[in-house]
Amino acid sequence: MTEPMLLNGQRLAAEMRGQLAAQIARVRAQGYRAPGLAVILVGDDPASAIYVRNKKRAAQEIGIEPVDAVLPQGSTTEDVLRVVDQFNQDPAIDGILVQMPLPPQIETETVLARVRPDKDVDGLTVTNLGRLTAGEEGLVPCTPKGILRLLEAYDIALAGRRAVVVGRSRLVGLPVALLLMQRQATVTVIHSRTPEPETIARQADILVVAAGKPHLVTEDWIKPGAVVIDVGIHRGDHGLLGDVDRERVWSRVGALSPVPGGVGPMTILELLDNTWTAYRRHEGLSE
Numbered sequence: 001m002t003e004p005m006l007l008n009g010q011r012l013a014a015e016m017r018g019q020l021a022a023q024i025a026r027v028r029a030q031g032y033r034a035p036g037l038a039v040i041l042v043g044d045d046p047a048s049a050i051y052v053r054n055k056k057r058a059a060q061e062i063g064i065e066p067v068d069a070v071l072p073q074g075s076t077t078e079d080v081l082r083v084v085d086q087f088n089q090d091p092a093i094d095g096i097l098v099q100m101p102l103p104p105q106i107e108t109e110t111v112l113a114r115v116r117p118d119k120d121v122d123g124l125t126v127t128n129l130g131r132l133t134a135g136e137e138g139l140v141p142c143t144p145k146g147i148l149r150l151l152e153a154y155d156i157a158l159a160g161r162r163a164v165v166v167g168r169s170r171l172v173g174l175p176v177a178l179l180l181m182q183r184q185a186t187v188t189v190i191h192s193r194t195p196e197p198e199t200i201a202r203q204a205d206i207l208v209v210a211a212g213k214p215h216l217v218t219e220d221w222i223k224p225g226a227v228v229i230d231v232g233i234h235r236g237d238h239g240l241l242g243d244v245d246r247e248r249v250w251s252r253v254g255a256l257s258p259v260p261g262g263v264g265p266m267t268i269l270e271l272l273d274n275t276w277t278a279y280r281r282h283e284g285l286s287e
């Protein structure tokens, strides 16, 4: 078989960030304000702190003004709601992101429900997820949107093909399954209670893995020639690992998104793109 194709999210995201930067520079030159992105981080999870730092830097580089609120690990739901309210009311803020996971004492649903849907750049509110299920315009979750953009950029056909999604989370698995269905794929979702997941995964032309389990997926899960999207990200002693065991699947896959350099950079790009979309809607600029 021919060498598999590496789906280079890092390069595509950099290209798209350049285009966003140019669009933002153009409106700034016309006298408009900068788009503003608020990032709320609760607690001291080191991985979350790194992601938040990366998101802020990426925003700054393209002309989006990042603002952050860091709350202590012991914060209450009310404490977080106060910060959300403040950003909801702030006309300089177009997007609000609440970094997941929140500490256990905080009611995640209550916090998400407070984010104004027009500022919900993560696409996680009931309003935006509802719009997505109804095929209405809203703000689409970043990782799923980035995965679809990556598939599109590499001309990977979806219509009439079989897709299997491993994982059903609100952040990734569920919305990516919806988007794949909207693109006319036949979609199966598997999760931690699915018996014989390999047997189902082996039917996939496109396999999206968002299980949060390092190296869960091995050659037994792969149909020869399949396109495999590795969403998982784990920080180990020997660098970053995905949910896919790259060495073991390599000789069977047709294409693979690597970790790092695949879905992660696309997620950050889509966060910036959603912030730009929210900004244009707030400023009454055409899309």
Ligand SMILES: NC(=O)C1=CN([C@@H]2O[C@H](COP(=O)(O)OP(=O)(O)OC[C@H]3O[C@@H](n4cnc5c(N)ncnc54)[C@H](OP(=O)(O)O)[C@@H]3O)[C@@H](O)[C@H]2O)C=CC1
Binding pocket: 143, 166, 167, 168, 169, 170, 171, 172, 173, 190, 191, 192, 193, 194, 197, 210, 211, 212, 213, 216, 231, 232, 233, 234, 263, 264, 265, 267, 268
């Ligand atoms: N690269 C990126 O941009 C991003 C990466 N991530 C990473 O992606 C991974 C998934 O994230 P997220 O969706 O938030 O994680 P969650 O933990 O919220 O969801 C994991 C899902 O995988 C399912 N699952 C767990 N174990 C298995 C298994 N053995 N077989 C089949 N399904 C399984 C779970 O099933 P059940 O519902 O039954 O519990 C659940 O639906 C994580 O590693 C995360 O760090 C997340 C977001 C963005």
Ligand SMILES: Nc1nc(=O)c2c([nH]1)NC[C@@H]1CN(c3ccc(C(=O)N[C@@H](CCC(=O)O)C(=O)O)cc3)C=[N+]21
Binding pocket: 050, 051, 054, 097, 098, 099, 100, 101, 122, 142, 143, 233, 240, 259, 260, 261, 262, 263, 264, 265, 267, 268
């Ligand atoms: N409300 C919310 N929205 C999220 O989108 C969200 C979240 N919470 N919680 C955590 C997960 C995880 N996530 C990642 C984003 C970028 C990379 C990323 O840039 N990864 C780089 C590597 C970066 C590195 O070196 O660590 C890559 O894969 O190449 C990874 C993971 C977003 N998440």
Ligand SMILES: [Mg+2]
Binding pocket: 101, 212
């Ligand atoms: Mg998680």
